[in-house]
Amino acid sequence: MAEGILVFIEQRQGKIRKASLEALSEAYKQAKTAGGNVTALIVGKDVKSLAGTLPKYHPHKVLVVDGADFENYSTDAYANALAEGVKSVSPKYVFAANTSMAKDLIARVAARLDAPCVSDVTDFESEGNNLLARRPQFSGKAYTVFEFNSPLAFMTLRPNVFAVQESSNNVNCPIEDLQVAAGDIKARVTETHASAGNKIELSEASIIVSGGRGIKGPENWPVLQNLCDALGAALGASRAVVDAGWIDHQHQVGQTGKTVSPQLYIxxxxxxxxxxxxxMNSSKVIVAINNNPDAEIFKHATYGIVGDCLDVVPKLTEEIKKLHANN
Ligand SMILES: Cc1cc2nc3c(=O)[nH]c(=O)nc-3n(C[C@H](O)[C@H](O)[C@H](O)COP(=O)(O)OP(=O)(O)OC[C@H]3O[C@@H](n4cnc5c(N)ncnc54)[C@H](O)[C@@H]3O)c2cc1C
Incomplete structure (x- = not known):
């Protein structure tokens, strides 16, 4: 009988995504309800040393698919690796972080294995040994709770919602190679170029400063970037300014952009x-700066500042710099 949770661990260029560690930590917590073991699966080229960092997040076992064909993400090769991982441990649930890679991969493997798939899960409930997945709908105005009537179910977990639980002790668990043929790769990534834009990945940032049409023009991004630098924040944007060509789409937050859950969203x-x-409305604290006191954003903000953002943001930046200087 299927039991336990298999967690797909995403790595890019030798770095494990924090959101994957959140998914792994949550799997450990939920396995107490669901029963069975937690297995982490990492895929890539030369990822054995990365696999060695995973035991402190409490998996019972780490599976490693390592090979030149897995160096860059490809749907075909990674789907074969994950499907083989599922075959190897027969889990009841498969977890992954809700990233663009996982959205592609998890749906593909779930369809291949004829299993249900729920994306962007923000909470869990339980019914006996079964997990129920809760996810927001209609821009967070409602929630849906999914129950699964199948021996296997796939879920992606929203980044920044679940906590990373790391053991401070020396924890060990078996780390095993899983031999997988990459198969027929129909589209292969030959090169990747990091954009100079976002220094911090938007969907994993714990602080985001976002700009909309109220910043008046692209020449004013440095005003927001200075605040980002002072806070260690990522730069976000509304669609209006992306459509206007003021900034690249990778910065866009929203329904047709990225979903974010930072500690602080300005x-x-x-x-x-x-x-x-x-x-962005699942952000823990929302600060809105807008010169219109009736702007809709204030209804959703924890703190609101009525004023010209090009005037307020530099003052805020100066104050934050002073705080850093005094600490
Ligand atoms: C299918 C669909 C999908 C969409 N997807 C997205 C999405 O993913 N993300 C997204 O953001 N939008 C999306 N939109 C667009 C969305 O409806 C809005 O048009 C957009 O979010 C507005 O962007 P904005 O707030 O920057 O601009 P505006 O609505 O023009 O607002 C500008 C704000 O700035 C304020 N302001 C003006 N000057 C200043 C100043 N000097 N200082 C302070 N405040 C000032 C104004 O009071 C105003 O509130 C989508 C729309 C559709 C139809």
Missing amino acids: ACGISGAIQHLAG
């Missing part, structure tokens, strides 16, 4: 359209 000159809120 919205500068953003009106608070429902499609923007869809991407």
